Amino acid sequence: MPHCISSTDVDAAYERVKPYVTRTPVLTSSFFSSLSDRDVQFKCEAFQKTGSFKFRGATNATRMYIEGGGGAAVVTHSSGNHAQALALAGSMNSIPAHIIMPNNAPEAKRRAVEETYKANVTLCDPTKRQETADGVLASLDGAEFIHPSEDPRVIAGQGTVSKELIEQCGEPLDVVIIPVGGGGLASGNSVALRAAWGDNVKIVLAEPEIVDDAKRSFESGELQGHEGGVAKPSVADGLKTTLGPNTFPIVKDLCDDIMTVSEKEILRCTKLVWERMKVMIEPSAGVGVGVLISDEFKQKYPADKYKRVGVVLCGGNVDVGKTIVKMQEMGL
Amino acid sequence: MPHCISSTDVDAAYERVKPYVTRTPVLTSSFFSSLSDRDVQFKCEAFQKTGSFKFRGATNATRMYIEGGGGAAVVTHSSGNHAQALALAGSMNSIPAHIIMPNNAPEAKRRAVEETYKANVTLCDPTKRQETADGVLASLDGAEFIHPSEDPRVIAGQGTVSKELIEQCGEPLDVVIIPVGGGGLASGNSVALRAAWGDNVKIVLAEPEIVDDAKRSFESGELQGHEGGVAKPSVADGLKTTLGPNTFPIVKDLCDDIMTVSEKEILRCTKLVWERMKVMIEPSAGVGVGVLISDEFKQKYPADKYKRVGVVLCGGNVDVGKTIVKMQEMGL
Numbered sequence: 001m002p003h004c005i006s007s008t009d010v011d012a013a014y015e016r017v018k019p020y021v022t023r024t025p026v027l028t029s030s031f032f033s034s035l036s037d038r039d040v041q042f043k044c045e046a047f048q049k050t051g052s053f054k055f056r057g058a059t060n061a062t063r064m065y066i067e068g069g070g071g072a073a074v075v076t077h078s079s080g081n082h083a084q085a086l087a088l089a090g091s092m093n094s095i096p097a098h099i100i101m102p103n104n105a106p107e108a109k110r111r112a113v114e115e116t117y118k119a120n121v122t123l124c125d126p127t128k129r130q131e132t133a134d135g136v137l138a139s140l141d142g143a144e145f146i147h148p149s150e151d152p153r154v155i156a157g158q159g160t161v162s163k164e165l166i167e168q169c170g171e172p173l174d175v176v177i178i179p180v181g182g183g184g185l186a187s188g189n190s191v192a193l194r195a196a197w198g199d200n201v202k203i204v205l206a207e208p209e210i211v212d213d214a215k216r217s218f219e220s221g222e223l224q225g226h227e228g229g230v231a232k233p234s235v236a237d238g239l240k241t242t243l244g245p246n247t248f249p250i251v252k253d254l255c256d257d258i259m260t261v262s263e264k265e266i267l268r269c270t271k272l273v274w275e276r277m278k279v280m281i282e283p284s285a286g287v288g289v290g291v292l293i294s295d296e297f298k299q300k301y302p303a304d305k306y307k308r309v310g311v312v313l314c315g316g317n318v319d320v321g322k323t324i325v326k327m328q329e330m331g332l
Numbered sequence: 333m334p335h336c337i338s339s340t341d342v343d344a345a346y347e348r349v350k351p352y353v354t355r356t357p358v359l360t361s362s363f364f365s366s367l368s369d370r371d372v373q374f375k376c377e378a379f380q381k382t383g384s385f386k387f388r389g390a391t392n393a394t395r396m397y398i399e400g401g402g403g404a405a406v407v408t409h410s411s412g413n414h415a416q417a418l419a420l421a422g423s424m425n426s427i428p429a430h431i432i433m434p435n436n437a438p439e440a441k442r443r444a445v446e447e448t449y450k451a452n453v454t455l456c457d458p459t460k461r462q463e464t465a466d467g468v469l470a471s472l473d474g475a476e477f478i479h480p481s482e483d484p485r486v487i488a489g490q491g492t493v494s495k496e497l498i499e500q501c502g503e504p505l506d507v508v509i510i511p512v513g514g515g516g517l518a519s520g521n522s523v524a525l526r527a528a529w530g531d532n533v534k535i536v537l538a539e540p541e542i543v544d545d546a547k548r549s550f551e552s553g554e555l556q557g558h559e560g561g562v563a564k565p566s567v568a569d570g571l572k573t574t575l576g577p578n579t580f581p582i583v584k585d586l587c588d589d590i591m592t593v594s595e596k597e598i599l600r601c602t603k604l605v606w607e608r609m610k611v612m613i614e615p616s617a618g619v620g621v622g623v624l625i626s627d628e629f630k631q632k633y634p635a636d637k638y639k640r641v642g643v644v645l646c647g648g649n650v651d652v653g654k655t656i657v658k659m660q661e662m663g664l
Contacts, residue, residue, distance in 0.1 A: 025359075046610040047610055047611075049362065277379070278378040278379055279379075279610060279612065280606050280610040280611065280612050321659075324656050327653075
């Protein structure tokens with residue numbers, strides 16, 4: 001299957017978003033380097049504007065829309081990090097952002113989008129997100145729908161994480177570990193990493209065990225949905241969406257592996273990053289750390305051969321109080 | 333009163349510790365910049381090795397001891413960040429570190445020093461720390477005592493925070509806000525900042541309201557102890573120690589102001605940094621943020637004249653679970 005973007009698109013996105021996004025730092029950690037017996041570099045997208053990498057894709061899409069003559073509004077459906085990201089991308093670029101959110105989304109998330117990032121929120125029945133978005137779009141002449149993970153402009157924007165990482169990490173890395181949900185981050189960065197380092201870099205995706213659709217899709221070669229049709233409630237709520245027709249072909253062709261992590265291990269790793277690295281990651285970012293220190297990773301990618309590892313800490317939007325309670329309930 | 337170090341000592345410390353310390357990133361935050369109506373740069377010492385700036389001073393002192401021919405052991409009394417810092421400085425330089433800790437120190441802190449950083453711990457009656465340290469020193473021929481804040485080598489080492497900040501911040505800053513406890517960080521950095529920017533930079537120290545000895549010392553011109561002789565139990569436990577004969581003259585001569593922050597505001601600001609910047613700071617670092625957004629700071633240093641502000645986020649060693657409970661108890 002053809003890919004919806006090439007590395008040229010990521011290169012262009014990199015130049016396009018540069019004035020808007022934060023060039024996030026790469027941190028090392030003697031604790032995790034020692035624990036995994038590797039040289040580990042953590043790309044800290046928790047420090048990105050709006051608290052996750054999603055701002056990169058939202059900005060690239062919004063800027064391309066404007067450069068193409070658009071200016072009416074950007075529209076999406078999301079109750080998560082893409083909602084905040086597109087809201088800020090809209091307000092930074094002086095165009096309205098309309099966010100469709102399910103009416104069971106946490107009040108705090110709605111308020112963040114409305115009050116902090118100045119977007120318009122439309123609440124809807126959780127099963128009617130696309131229809132509601134279509135309705136909003138139809139009411140706004142010239143408005144543009146920007147999908148959280150399937151939009152090629154979004155995918156190219158997310159790839160800029162690796163453009164920076166490649167510049168920041170010094171020598172090439174042997175492995176890069178990337179969390180996967182809808183696959184925008186995974187596919188955009190796979191394109192960038194393969195263009196820079198070819199087959200010398202292994203690309204390993206990290207997914208929660210209880211929503212392992214990407215792993216099943218990757219292994220079967222066919223795009224799979226959630227088991228039973230509905231996402232189980234993973235603590236890594238940013239990774240509950242499934243791959244789609246644009247992200248799956250890239251993941252299938254360019255990634256080397258998908259490994260899964262249990263809920264308890266995700267929370268344990270999240271806590272370890274809080275305590276040892278002092279970075280307030282969300283559990284979705286803990287999934288990548290879970291892979292890094294797993295036996296499966298150690299066996300498939302031995303430390304003597306795969307010494308230099310990059311891990312994308314994808315975001316930091318977490319309710320610390322609630323997450324601490326979950327950790328305590330699990331005896332962590 | 334003469335000063336125990338000059339900027340030459342900080343310059344030398346900077347070159348000396350460079351191979352050992354982490355060059356910590358400077359982060360910006362649109363949230364705090366907007367809230368304070370300034371351009372704010374946060375120097376993130378929470379990401380320093382052992383989780384606080386203390387590793388700089390401990391490393392400078394340990395290296396100077398070794399360069400002077402020493403090699404028996406380094407010794408200190410501390411239950412806090414200096415303990416971990418000197419423990420790691422010792423093990424990184426292959427000499428024993430002996431840490432005297434009060435027998436009421438949390439088990440977790442003792443284990444971190446012993447197990448993570450491989451130091452020798454001697455427990456003692458909380459009122460007999462110096463005598464116990466003297467006893468340990470006497471038993472180790474050629475061992476060196478390294479005070480957490482009064483040792484001039486420690487003070488010079490802490491000043492390297494500003495040496496980096498000066499290089500990283502681009503244009504000079506109008507104000508730098510630094511938390512103050514024993515005053516090692518405050519005095520070392522005041523020396524570095526005055527040497528670089530003269531009187532153009534305002535140096536404002538930040539102290540918990542309930543342990544305001546530094547403010548009282550600064551205002552009276554005479555070194556003051558704790559009210560009633562004992563430190564009150566501030567949530568900012570890294571700032572409970574008092575200035576001493578080496579740090580006070582520097583603070584008195586080189587700083588412009590000391591402002592205090594209430595316990596509730598310290599916790600509120602700590603939480604804001606967690607949520608908005610995704611940096612897991614300890615409450616001692618929240619004190620500086622409390623000053624940044626205070627009315628007192630706004631009035632004395634108006635944003636139109638003092639636009640560019642640096643804030644030293646001094647450390648990140650915090651028990652998240654316990655601190656969240658304290659926050660909830662205060663309705664935060």
